[in-house]
Amino acid sequence: MKFTNGYWLTRPGVTALYARQVYELRSHSNGKGFNIFAPAGRLNSRKDTLNLPAFDVDVTAPAEGVIRVRSSHWDGGAETPGFPVNVDEQDECGYVRLCEQGNADGEVGEEGASISLSSGPLCARVVKGSPWNLTLSAGGRVLTKSEGKALAHFALEPNAAVSASPVGEFGVSSDGSAYDESTVFSACKLSLGVGEQVFGFGERFGAYVKNGQTIDIWNEDGGTASEQGYKDIPFYMTSQGYGVLVNNRGHVSFEVGSEDTEAVQFSVPGEHLDFFIIYGPTPKEILRRYTALVGRPAQVPAWSYGLWLTTSFTTHYDEETINSFIDGMADRDIPLSVFHYDCYWMREFQWCDFEWDKRFFNDIESTLGRLHNDRGLHISAWINPYVAQRTAMFKDGKDKGYLVKKTNGDVWQTDLWQAGMGLVDFTNPQARQWFKHKVKTLLSQGVDAIKTDFGERIPRDVVWFDGSERLSMHNWYTQLYNQCVFEAVEEVKGKGEAILYARSATVGGQQQPCHWGGDCESTFNGMAQTLRAGLSLLTSGFGFWSHDIGGFEGASPDSAVYKRWVAFGLLSSHSRMHGSTVYRVPWLFDEVDVQQGKRIAPGQSAVEVARKFTLLKLSLMPYIYQLGLLAHETGTPLMRSMFLEFPDDPIARTLDRQYMFGPSLLVAPVFTYSGEVEYYLPAGCWTNWFTGEQVDSNHGLWRREVHNFDSIPLWIRDGSIVVTNPAAKSPEGEYGHSAEVHVFLNNVEQTEVVVSEIDGTSCRFRAYKKNGGIEVIASDGRDFVAVAAGGSKVMSRRGRAVLEG
Template sequence: MYLLREITAVRPYEGGVECAVRAVRCLELPGTPGYLTGEPPDGQGIETTMPNLPELPVPPLDPRGFVLRVAFGSEDAVRITLAPEGARVLDEEPGWLGIVLDGGQGYGPAPRVRTADVASDGGGRGTPETVLQTGRLRVRVARRPFALAVEDTATGRTLLRTGERLRQVAGFPMAPPVLAAEAGSDGEAGTVLNLELGPDERITGFGEQFGPLVKNGQRLRLRVEDALGTGTGMAYKPVPVWHSTSGYLGFLNTGAVVTADVGHRRPDVLGLTVHDEALDLWVIGAPDPKDRLSRYTGLTGRAAVPPLWSLGYWMGRCRYHSAAEMNDVGDTMRKHEVPCDVLHLDPDWLVVDRLNCDFIWNTERFGDRAEFVAGLRERGLRLSLWELPYLDPASPRHAEARARGYLVRDADGEPAQVAGTPTPDGRPRALLDFTNPEAAAWWQDLHTDFLADGVAVFKTDFGEGLPDGTVPADGTPAHHAHNLYPLRYNGAVSAAIAARTGRNALVWGRSGWAGSQRYPGQWGGDAESTVAGMRSTVRGGLSYALSAPGFWSHDIGGFFGPELTPELYVRWTQLGALSPLMRAHGLRPREPWAFGDRALEIARRWVRLRYALLPYLWQTAHESAAHGWPLMRPLGLEFPGDPVAATVDDAFLLGPDLLVVPVFDDGPGPVRRRFWVPEGGWTDLLTGERHTGPGYAERTVALEDMPVLVRDGCWLPRLDVDAAVRSTDDLPDRPWRLELYGTGDGTGDGVRERAGRELTGFDGTPTRVRVEGDTVYAEGSQPFAAHAVRQGARR
């Protein structure tokens, strides 16, 4: 293992500087915390006067050269790359792994960077430094001993600093700034970045993690896995992106496994271990986390607004076994007057359907595909089809793909075998190699006839099963390939849908990595049908929102586990109705009539409420596409100055103005629910009850109810939904109704009313809306009801 010790040379580099770094061999002390090199003890800061200092083995210096590059992409974003001399990353463009888009130019105009060498910063470091500064950020690179710090010049805050100050009693460093491990027997190197955590600093993010939203005290292994649920400690969509309450977003541009130790081993250390020889860290500094997400998604891509129908109600089951069964579900949905837009069909549409997708339609079960899709469309329904990127040797497509060289190969040149998911019969499934352009095009072409027949969307399931040690066709290093596989898989299918339909693409993906937000949507995997499963699902969505913001959802009712109670089904349906996307799905029936008359009545009311709120969701979807913000938002995203809001992971905001408070319970009786209300005035959407924050509120919530609070100042567009609404096809000609919250009381809100608002209509064009008195004036294609409705005026 090597410890980076000193900067030996500094030279100009585009947008910043490049430094030569000398590293020396070190060892981790046996039986006690700390690291030791072969340098003189006093030069390492060791307390040589300690009376019980033991005799210690001294490693040879064996110096090694590294390269550090510090380059600004904009006033508030800096890229810090550190690698051994000659490492591949030093010769590659930022987008070489397919995560960063447009060559890394998504930050905006290149800033003017000032560079200076100083003897000391006057703050006690007492060491020569190279200081780089833009209008917003300052980076300090200490020469010897090597250290890094990033500061916000506007606020005067230190955003991050390496952990050189953290030592044990004998002076041995416990968190050296950077440690580099040589490749072991598995050929995998490792680079450790140790950052000192501030006394009140909280860390969030790291993708779809199902534990508490604030990651302090946790140790996370960021490796894409078939997590087999939401309570196993694994993740379908880990993302090496995090936020710090000190005011920055960190992004590791890598496909390698990352271990994030957030004060778990050392209470004051954020330790980031990248299982790669290089560290490619991007730091975006801004006090507002929404600004940070805009910068980050400008770099890695944003989701386009999916079709309106995708925001409707989806119904699925594992599995529907025939066309007759699905048509009956559609007919019963219409009989019970429950709006629905999509029916999902899991693998029974295939002839060979066990962990295989070869696009060979099962006519015995589902008849002619075009006729089947047309029959659903007559019922106002669209078809979603399951797929995965694996091929069974029992399928004729396997032999075709193997002969053409389209399968991922192992180090021996043989087709690699799916790992991590048990196969039902022991046959080794192969994986399509999406790094081979011809293979990706072949896979995309297999979708063509399905899309031509009217299939609306594909559920891109799995993608977590690429084994280690493969040899991708494009030369992607093996240790990057596993985590990048789902990004490439979902990207290929999204591109196929967009190219063959001419509309914004939508998939329903389970696995993901950094950049996956640009391929909407995703869902939270196989949650257990328990209160704990529902609770962890919400946490996963909130954590994912901070790292891959966009369109995320979950299986209403959970996918597996104990028989779902009608009451938990109702509570989960309420949550789903106020989620970015809404789909019920599981191993057993999830149709609302399967849970009794009371559950059906309540579920129907909440599904209708969702359709009534689609004008608001439509605005939020366009806001997300424009700015890179999630639809489902942790409270801290909208209220970053509220220390309590930053920790809340049992409630969320849908868009900027709806506070959703799920009820985690599976019993029939009323539930006492305590929840945090952020600053300002809020009105319950259903009861009209008023709340003022910041502070806790408490309510007794009947099974029929769930707290949904609307923020003062909100112009809430909605429409009336009755029994005649079967799907979103019935909505475009219906006038929107405008509800104004917390206005009309002489507090100055009337000025904003006269200024008006611009809303995006269902046809995608803007309509300018203003209110005078109670009259609505709309200029544009979207029809509005003539009178505004005022709600929750301040008292």
């Protein structure tokens, strides 16, 4: 949100207050934090204290490597709630140093004196008497500063030329004016260094590097080709080695070098501002500290990594149609792990009442039992938090007070989506239990996973059961919704066996995986913007991510888009074939080619491409399963931007059309009909997964290639061990047994990797150069096949194999 008119002026209707002087510094009584008193003007005599606003700022260290800043102008009003964070205010870890002698109660006396707070390697320092200043540094290196006119309070007149997102009925304002949201805003700027780049903010469909963008943290169902997002996260990190979380559940507006080209500005409605600075220095270390603060991703079940197939968002399907899909995949040797029932498992005009449409699914428990027992499938079902008026569930929710109400006590309703629908009030504990019971009933019928759709269209002029502030619930609602459903699944299936397929999220949502990228277009542009959004989300604390293979919107993707998306989708954390009005089974896309009179070359049909990449992903399960455990334990995502893996490479930091699948595999999806693709290999030795070609570069290099549909740029990083099960037909199994251990040692002398099993046991494979060859050892002496970068294979004996030079 922009409050200024160029460098010198404010916009019409805006009155600004700035912290102008650090007048008083006082350490907290526990010695683990300090307070800054900063008037909005320079004091030259005592009379200058009259009629003078001021800012009260507390600086604390709630966790190692983390510093928290809380500022207020007026402290008498309600504060928008922040997110649940894992801090112990009674045991803060920082310590304060007074750089000049203070008095007995910890006040720093003279101008020019400074006070600093250290939290591990991170240090916050303020100098007294100077204009507003707060410097964050680590290891003697300045990370960022807030100085000058950086801490601000803005008051708006009704005609203020400041606008929030014009998002209509459900959003901040019906006319786009920020005044309609609040008459006052608090803001802070943190400086950007020359060349410093900014990443994150959750799911954003624009460029991965966020410099120059205005970003509103306000979840919307806006598709994937706009500035809106389904999963907006008020967290970012930069190439300088730190991250920032604005601790506010409501509308947070960021100007990322867009209003002030030298800073990131963030603003929130009201008199209070609360934010955390989180040190790295690496992006992975920032995520480790950040997810320790806001919660780490749950462990997901192994079966969820396999291929998901859905009914798509189609109006006509029944048990016969579903069986034809499942039989068709089996007949074509494309292993299927999960089958998903989308919206129309319930009767039209009755979403979401959790009742199967008996016209088409009369004995659902028997049906799901056969799919489980005879087909070995897991089952997913679609739900949303809206309840249509034409249901017994609506009447029950209305009578019991479980639906969100308007200010006059009536149930809030709308015809947008379902006729007369109401909204479940998850702030009501009894409503939560009521909804959880519905989910558990669904699970008892044979469902294993829940697709929690929607959660973004949250009204503003309503009353919540627990008295929550109305605008703070817009983004926070999705967390209460997904948390309720995830708890229900976890209580039935157990920890490590629960998984959602969620569309909306806020801070904390990473604890209830997995999330998918929303309603993307069935085009190469739709595919590319989906990847950009996924990389941003995965830079924001989320460990798992998926998307609709083939795209969602539109009648149907053409065969080329579908096949290119299949390769990308099956080299993603989770893989689901789903669309809008056309089923996404691969043979339909071969038939399109035949009808157009095109001859499909061997290996290039959609069926063959789907089979190849499904089997490839299943063969990589020892590698993928371990990455999932790492996401759960450290917050490092499975799919990673090039920035996360190569933060010191200035070229890699900007790339958003390729990614790392874990630390070892580089993937560059193809976004063209011709098969042309341009991508970048960072410095080092890389081996092509499909051809065995090796490339070694001291400075990184660009490659331009043309790929058939059954190929994709897939490269292995030097120093990697990638364990595979080449015969796997299921994502579940014994990963470290009968395995192939692929070793890539060129410029690296030794390396090792852990392979964990579903039962919790593990084996460590270690490889090192010895006597001109490579020796590979399994820690528990198990048998395996060692595979050299060139493809030669050696069978181990008593857990040891030697690959020749």
